[in-house]
Amino acid sequence: MKKITVSDTSAELLKWHNIFKLFFYVTPIIAALFFIIQLYATKSSYSTDFNSLENWMTFTETFNLPISIFTAMAAITTLIGMYYRSLQLAYQLNKVEYQIEIANKQFRKSEDQFNLAQQHFELASRKENFMLYLEHKKAVQHKIKIYLSSLINTCDALMDKCEFFPALDIHYSTLYAKLFNQNSTANVTHFDLEIQSGSFQFPEIEIKKLLKELSTSSPGNIHPKDLSEILDIYGKIGIHFDFNMYPGEGLKQGEIWAASFFLDLMRATMVLHNIRAIDLASCDYIQNLCVYLSIDIISLQTP
Numbered sequence: 001m002k003k004i005t006v007s008d009t010s011a012e013l014l015k016w017h018n019i020f021k022l023f024f025y026v027t028p029i030i031a032a033l034f035f036i037i038q039l040y041a042t043k044s045s046y047s048t049d050f051n052s053l054e055n056w057m058t059f060t061e062t063f064n065l066p067i068s069i070f071t072a073m074a075a076i077t078t079l080i081g082m083y084y085r086s087l088q089l090a091y092q093l094n095k096v097e098y099q100i101e102i103a104n105k106q107f108r109k110s111e112d113q114f115n116l117a118q119q120h121f122e123l124a125s126r127k128e129n130f131m132l133y134l135e136h137k138k139a140v141q142h143k144i145k146i147y148l149s150s151l152i153n154t155c156d157a158l159m160d161k162c163e164f165f166p167a168l169d170i171h172y173s174t175l176y177a178k179l180f181n182q183n184s185t186a187n188v189t190h191f192d193l194e195i196q197s198g199s200f201q202f203p204e205i206e207i208k209k210l211l212k213e214l215s216t217s218s219p220g221n222i223h224p225k226d227l228s229e230i231l232d233i234y235g236k237i238g239i240h241f242d243f244n245m246y247p248g249e250g251l252k253q254g255e256i257w258a259a260s261f262f263l264d265l266m267r268a269t270m271v272l273h274n275i276r277a278i279d280l281a282s283c284d285y286i287q288n289l290c291v292y293l294s295i296d297i298i299s300l301q302t303p
Contacts (some may be wrong), residue, residue: 013091016084025078030069038066059221132188140180140275141172143193147269147274155263158291162298165260167245168268174238179277194276202272204282211289215296222258222297230265238270259297266290 021263148168155164178181179195190196210230214222223242231241241264246257266287 013084013087016087017202019085020077020080021082023073027070027073027077030073031066034066034069071290126186129188130185132191133183134187136180136183136191137172137176138273140176140193144170144175144271144275147271151267151270155260155267158263158294159259160298162256162259162301163247165246165257166264166267167242167260168264169242171238171240171269171290176238177282178237197276200277202237202278204278204286207233207269208285208289210284211286211293214221215289215293222293227261233270234265241265244279256297256301259294262290262294262297268296286292 062285087140149168150253152164152166155166156216158164179200180190182190182196184198190199214226241261243261244259246260269278269290272278273280278286
């Protein structure tokens with residue numbers, strides 16, 4: 001079914017308005033015309049005595065034709081007028097509905113524009129958070145690298161006549177995710193280069209225990225497999241040790257590689273303290289044990 005538009009109704013309304021006006025003005029003219037014709041044609045057949053009661057009583061019968069024509073055309077005009085009025089009302093209703101439809105379209109358009117603006121804002125916000133995340137992660141990584149480099153000279157000095165071979169292999173993405181776990185690509189809430197208090201708990205007690213056990217045994221008997229638990233603890237937060245960087249063909253029991261390893265372990269622990277993942281007392285304790293083990297191994301390897 002074809003939908004009737006406001007323009008269609010307007011055209012129909014104008015047509016019936018013109019028809020109504022035509023009948024409205026033509027009806028009395030036609031009735032008067034017939035009255036004049038009858039009056040002229042029958043002027044010799046009726047009395048013009050206005051004092052005669054009979055003349056007044058028979059007036060409608062005498063001029064029945066023009067009166068009937070007027071009555072019929074007046075009735076038609078009335079019907080046309082009523083139909084025109086109904087069309088006018090329908091037109092007004094259609095116009096109101098059309099205006100409501102336009103208003104709804106404008107509202108939906110405004111809503112779409114608002115949603116689009118909100119999407120743009122969310123996209124910009126996510127982009128900004130992502131950039132903040134990358135910049136903060138980069139700053140933390142830079143701080144760790146600078147600090148690790150600053151400890152190389154200390155390790156060289158502790159190795160005395162032996163050469164220090166740094167073998168720390170830090171997976172910065174893992175380390176950052178573990179230590180700065182409140183930050184994500186979607187939302188950055190912590191901007192300091194030190195971790196938030198209580199956000200990470202390093203198993204320092206276990207590390208102390210393992211190092212203490214190694215220090216009480218003969219350092220010359222240390223084998224890579226004896227370090228598996230320590231490696232596992234540090235590895236879980238992204239701190240690894242590349243044993244291929246140590247000299248020699250294979251890591252034999254009690255050789256000088258172990259001294260470099262413990263100094264690397266010291267550096268890793270000091271880095272964790274530098275970003276407040278380990279408290280000072282625990283860091284000093286682990287650091288002293290690492291230095292003690294390194295010096296013992298060096299003394300066994302050098303005359």
